[in-house]
Structures are given as structure tokens and as C-alpha cells.
Amino acid sequence: MNVPAELRYTSEHEWVGRDGDDVVRVGITDYAQDALGDVVYVQVPDVGASVEAGQNFGEVESTKSVSEIYAPVAGTVVAVNEALTDSPALLNDDPYGEGWICSIRMSDPGAFETLLDAAAYHALIEG
Amino acid sequence: MTDRRSPLDGVHRRSGAKMASFGGWEMPLEYAGTIAEHLACRQRAAMFDVSHLGTVRVEGRDAYERLQATLTNDLGKIGPGRAQYTHLLDHDGSVLDDIIVWWHRDGQQDGSNEGRTNEQTFDVMPNASNTAGVLDALGGRDITHERAVIAVQGPAARELVATVVPGADEIRRFHVGRVEWRGSELTVAGTGYTGEDGVELAVPVGQAEQLWGALADAGVAPAGLGARDTLRLEAALPLHGHELGSGITPLQAGLSWVVAFDKPTFRGRDALLAERERGVHRHLVGIATVGRRPPRAGCEVLVGGQRVGEITSGNYSPVLEHGIALAFVTPEIVAPSAVDVVVRGSVLSGNVVEIPFVSR
Numbered sequence: 001m002n003v004p005a006e007l008r009y010t011s012e013h014e015w016v017g018r019d020g021d022d023v024v025r026v027g028i029t030d031y032a033q034d035a036l037g038d039v040v041y042v043q044v045p046d047v048g049a050s051v052e053a054g055q056n057f058g059e060v061e062s063t064k065s066v067s068e069i070y071a072p073v074a075g076t077v078v079a080v081n082e083a084l085t086d087s088p089a090l091l092n093d094d095p096y097g098e099g100w101i102c103s104i105r106m107s108d109p110g111a112f113e114t115l116l117d118a119a120a121y122h123a124l125i126e127g
Numbered sequence: 128m129t130d131r132r133s134p135l136d137g138v139h140r141r142s143g144a145k146m147a148s149f150g151g152w153e154m155p156l157e158y159a160g161t162i163a164e165h166l167a168c169r170q171r172a173a174m175f176d177v178s179h180l181g182t183v184r185v186e187g188r189d190a191y192e193r194l195q196a197t198l199t200n201d202l203g204k205i206g207p208g209r210a211q212y213t214h215l216l217d218h219d220g221s222v223l224d225d226i227i228v229w230w231h232r233d234g235q236q237d238g239s240n241e242g243r244t245n246e247q248t249f250d251v252m253p254n255a256s257n258t259a260g261v262l263d264a265l266g267g268r269d270i271t272h273e274r275a276v277i278a279v280q281g282p283a284a285r286e287l288v289a290t291v292v293p294g295a296d297e298i299r300r301f302h303v304g305r306v307e308w309r310g311s312e313l314t315v316a317g318t319g320y321t322g323e324d325g326v327e328l329a330v331p332v333g334q335a336e337q338l339w340g341a342l343a344d345a346g347v348a349p350a351g352l353g354a355r356d357t358l359r360l361e362a363a364l365p366l367h368g369h370e371l372g373s374g375i376t377p378l379q380a381g382l383s384w385v386v387a388f389d390k391p392t393f394r395g396r397d398a399l400l401a402e403r404e405r406g407v408h409r410h411l412v413g414i415a416t417v418g419r420r421p422p423r424a425g426c427e428v429l430v431g432g433q434r435v436g437e438i439t440s441g442n443y444s445p446v447l448e449h450g451i452a453l454a455f456v457t458p459e460i461v462a463p464s465a466v467d468v469v470v471r472g473s474v475l476s477g478n479v480v481e482i483p484f485v486s487r
Contacts, residue, residue, distance in 0.1 A: 037145075037353065038162045040443035041420045059471075061421055063161040063442055064353055066471075088419065092160075 001125060002030040004096055008112060009121035010072045015096060022109040025061065026072055027100040028091060031125045034063040039091040044080040045102055051077065051087060053111065059102065069101065073111040079103040133178040134275040134332040138339050141351065146334035149352055150255070152179035157351040165357050165445045168321055171486075172281035173350040174342055176311050177320075181258035182274065182329070185267035186248040194228065194249060197264050197394055199377065201387035207247065208232040210301045210316050210433035211274075214377050215253070215264055216395030220402060221372040223260055223378070225252040229303045230317050250314070250329070252276075255367035264394070274314075279347055280325035280358075282487075288326055291341045298326055309334065320355065322362025322483055357442055360451060363413055363482035369424060369439040370411055370453055378402055379455065381411045409436060409455040413482035414466060416450035416475045419443055422468045428454050429467040435460050438468065444484060450475065451484045 003009075008016045013032035019025045033039065043059040051057050051071035058069035059106040083090060091099040106112065116124065130153040135141070144155035155176060158164060167173045185193060195202050200213035207230050215224045231248040250270075253261045258269050279288050280470065289296035292313060296304045300317040307313075314329040330338045343349060356366070365371050370380050376399060377385050384401060416422050422441035427434050436456030444451045452468065460466070460479060468475045 037157060038160050040162075041418075043420070061443075063357055063421075064156070066423070089162075 001034065002096070003118050003120045003122045003125075007096070008072075008117060009124075010070070010115060011124060012062035012070045012072075013125075014069065016072045016112065016115055017096075018112065019103055022104055022106050023078060024073060024106060024112060025100050025103050027095055028067075028069065029121070029125075030095050032067070033092050033099070035097045036060060036065065036067055037086045038063050042084040042088045042091065042101065044084060045077045047077055047080055049077045051075065051104065071104065071105060072115060073104040073106050074108065075104040077102050078105045086091050131237045133176050134335040135176045135178065135277075138336050139142070139176065139434045141432070144349070144351060147352070150179060155349075155351040157353045157373065158349045161351070161353035161357060163213045164348060164354035165356070166183055167348035168281045168323060168350060168354065168358055169446055170282070171348070172279060172287050172325070172346070173348045173354065174339070175278045175280070175350050175352070175355050176275065176339070177278050177327070178271070178275040178335075180252050180254060181261075181269065181271045181274065182276070183251040183253070183261045183265065184248065185251055185259055185269045185433060186246065187245055190247045190249055190267075192263055194251070195390065198226065198228070199386045199393050199395070202228070202230070202388055204387075205230060205301075205455050208303055210303050213386060214371075214382070215261065216377070216393070216399070217373075218285070218395055218398065220376040220378075220395045220398035221373050222367070222375055222377060223264075224257045225365065225367055225371055226254065226261070227252045227318055229314065229344050231305075231317075233305070245363050254320075273332060274329045275332055276327055276329050277335075277339060277342065278319050278321075278325065278327045279342060280319045280321040282323065284323065284325035284347070287342070287345045288328075290345050291338070295326055295328065299482055301323065309337070313338075320362075320364055321358040322364065322469045322485060323358075323487060325349040334463050352415045357445060360440055360442055361444055361446060361483065361485040363453060363484060365411075365453075366440060376407075377403055379407050379409055379411065385457075407458060409443075410458050411439070412454055412456055412460060412462065412479045413484055414438070414452045414454055414468065415447070415480045416452065416468055416477040417485065418449060418475065420450055420470060420475060422450045422452040422470055422475060426452070427469045428456055430460065430464070430471065435466070446485050450477075452477075
């Protein structure tokens with residue numbers, strides 16, 4: 001499984017990447033998309049929504065199951081990937097790129113450093 | 128208890144198929160991905176390992192009478208060399224299993240009214256992989272371990288099968304025959320569970336991998352149980368445990384054509400006659416929902432805010448590119464009519480539509 005070194009991760013199989021000093025980009029990991037199978041629908045959060053860390057703020061549905069998405073950090077949703085509405089398979093094809101889900105402006109920019117690093121996430125999915 | 132493995136288990140694993148537990152068997156869930164496999168079946172040809180469904184062989188002079196006195200459909204409508212869809216009911220009319228019977232041609236023929244007093248051979252294939260229940264009801268012997276079954280389905284299925292097993296393509300829809308292949312005998316039936324034309328091939332276990340490989344080389348796409356489920360849903364074919372099962376009768380499921388009420392006896396007949404008399408309290412319908420979000424089993428169906436029923440199977444339709452579902456609803460709800468489907472708190476707009484959703 002592909003686990004890019006520059007990203008941070010959660011135990012709920014989301015990745016978090018820096019998109020500016022206090023903005024992060026969020027998606028689901030390669031491991032998560034592989035486990036889900038073909039993604040057919042993504043419920044993205046609303047732009048402007050304020051979220052708590054760990055809050056359920058979206059859903060990814062495949063032909064075989066539903067998986068909730070949890071906010072990895074507290075903050076405000078500042079952008080969502082509109083392309084997922086018509087092309088949810090982007091989550092399978094390019095989970096760390098075109099398949100990103102949303103961007104969050106962190107209420108505490110230090111929260112990023114508290115997330116799992118690539119080595120810790122790798123250990124989690126291999127364990 | 129560990130899951131049983133198909134005679135094709137080795138080839139599935141070597142091919143990198145994603146495996147999953149299904150009815151006590153570990154079977155391929157997907158190869159290239161459910162949607163790609165689904166579309167391969169609709170556009171050209173796909174093959175499924177359905178060895179887990181089990182085969183019970185019932186033979187002898189009383190085989191015909193045993194099946195005829197127990198199962199709902201009427202074997203008198205067909206004859207040797209034909210296949211029939213039928214049900215095994217409980218005494219209360221619940222569907223214990225839905226079954227395909229393959230009536231082999233090799234029983235003794237005397238030219239008289241087929242088979243009633245002659246040696247006959249039937250292969251009884253329970254879709255719920257409940258061979259124990261079928262053995263209990265019909266006797267016979269479980270020959271599941273002796274064969275693998277490969278279903279080849281799709282508009283090009285016959286053409287591609289012909290390049291591997293000459294003659295197998297000539298077995299017409301709901302017919303059964305035997306075809307020689309590389310020194311052994313295959314049973315070939317014009318049956319399937321996808322809504323497409325095609326054949327199912329029962330092959331001795333020792334040659335199963337060879338046949339699977341030859342079909343793959345001929346261009347048939349290997350597919351898993353994920354695609355089998357989305358295909359059967361588009362075709363509105365029932366799945367035991369969802370549209371059939373405990374408390375569900377064939378009349379509720381819209382399958383009264385499977386029930387030969389004019390036969391003097393079959394298990395569950397009294398209960399079904401009583402239900403037919405008073406009318407069903409719910410019936411199965413198809414619902415098309417707006418948008419890609421899949422409706423799912425267990426979701427409530429509402430009309431004007433009032434609950435009218437519940438979804439038994441639902442998913443995204445790869446061909447139609449929106450949600451589709453089967454649901455039990457109160458009898459006054461018929462196509463066409465608008466309904467709402469509640470998916471984890473959100474409401475999807477839907478319409479009761481004619482089924483199948485997708486037809487050849």
C-alpha cells in the first residue's frame with residue numbers, strides 16, 4: 001500500500017496534507033480505498049461548516065459498504081472537491097491527488113503535528 | 128469453523144482476487160473491480176465461480192415423484208434435458224431455498240410420458256447453498272465436492288464458450304446437456320443469475336482450473352460475487368436472505384409463477400392457498416432513486432411521510448448510474464408512484480418502477 005512520507009494520517013484511514021500554514025487537505029488512504037472497493041458516492045461536508053476533531057462529517061459509499069469520514073482536526077471547511085459528485089471513482093484512482101475530499105482551516109495549527117506520521121500509519125495497517 | 132474452499136481457490140488467489148466469506152465458503156469478491164466486471168458481463172462476457180451453491184443429485188425410479196411432491200414448480204411442464212427454477216418451502220409457506228433443477232437426459236427412455244416410472248437423474252442446486260436442507264427434504268446425495276460450476280454470462284458468452292468447449296454453446300436457455308471436453312464430461316445448462324444469456328458448466332474438480340484458464344484465455348472476464356450481486360439486482364432476481372427467506376412466501380416475492388397450485392401436493396401448499404385466498408399483506412417492487420447514492424437493505428420506504436415498507440436489497444446500478452432497490456411495500460403501492468427512501472437520516476427521492484431495471 002502506498003503511504004506517502006510527507007502526509008499525516010488518522011487511525012480512521014484518512015490522510016492529511018499541509019496546504020498552507022493553517023490549512024490542510026484531507027482524503028482517504030490507499031489502504032482505505034482498496035478495502036472499500038469501487039466508490040460510487042461521496043457525501044462531502046458543506047463549505048463553511050465548522051467541525052470538531054473526530055466528528056463524522058461525510059460518507060464514502062462503495063458497491064459493497066458505507067464508510068464514514070471523520071474530521072482529522074478541528075476547524076472550518078474551506079473547500080470541497082466538487083469533482084467527486086460526478087466522478088467518485090477518483091477516490092480509487094488517485095486517493096492522494098485528484099481524489100482529495102476537502103480542505104480545513106485548522107482552529108489550532110499545532111494539531112497537524114499530533115497526527116500519525118507515515119511510519120506510525122504504516123505500522124497500523126501492517127499490524 | 129473454517130470456510131470451505133472452491134476447487135478454483137488456487138487460481139483465484141494466484142490471480143490476486145479479493146476473497147470474502149459467503150455462506151460458509153471463501154469465494155472471490157472481486158478481480159478487476161466490481162464495476163468493471165459488471166460492465167464486462169453486460170457488454171461482452173464474464174465468468175463466475177459458483178461452486179459454493181452446492182449440488183444434490185437425486186436419482187432412481189422415485190426421483191421424479193419425490194421432487195414433484197416436495198418442490199413448488201411442476202416438473203410435468205418440462206422433461207429430461209431441461210432446467211427449471213423452483214422453490215422449497217417450509218410448512219408455513221416461507222421460502223427455505225430457491226433452486227434450479229437440472230433434469231439430465233440420461234434416464235432410461237421408453238417413449239412414454241417422460242420419466243414418471245423410469246430411472247431419472249436430477250441435479251438440485253440450492254441458491255442459498257443450503258445443501259443440508261435440500262438433502263433433508265429430498266434425499267439424494269451431495270456431489271458438491273465432485274465438481275466445480277462456472278457460470279459464463281453475457282452477450283458474447285456463447286460465442287466465446289464455443290471456442291473452448293465446442294457444442295456447449297448449443298445448449299439453449301433452460302436446457303441441460305452433456306458435452307465431452309478433453310476426455311471428460313461436462314454438464315452444461317442454459318441458466319444463470321445475471322439477466323444475460325449464457326451457460327453454466329459443471330466440470331469435474333480435476334479439470335476445473337484448466338477450464339477456467341481456457342475461458343480466461345478466450346477473453347471471458349473473471350468476475351466475483353460483488354458483480355454477481357449488482358448484476359442480479361439490475362435483473363431484479365431475488366437473493367435468499369433478502370427477497371426470500373423466513374416469513375417470506377413466493378406470492379409476496381412476486382413469484383407465483385413458480386408455484387403450481389394445480390399439483391395435489393407440495394410442502395407449504397396449504398399455507399400458500401390460504402394466503403392467496405386472503406391476499407398478500409406486502410409485495411415486492413422495484414424502486415429507482417435519484418442520484419448515485421445507493422439505497423441499502425433495511426432502509427425505510429415512505430409515502431407522504433408514512434412508512435409503507437422496507438428495502439431488501441439496494442445498490443448503485445453501474446448501467447443506469449443511479450440507485451436501485453427491491454423493497455417489500457404494502458400492496459396498494461404499485462408502479463408508477465413516487466416514494467421516499469430514508470438512508471441513514473437523509474431522504475432520497477425515488478419512484479416505483481417496472482422490473483427488471485435492466486433487461487437484455
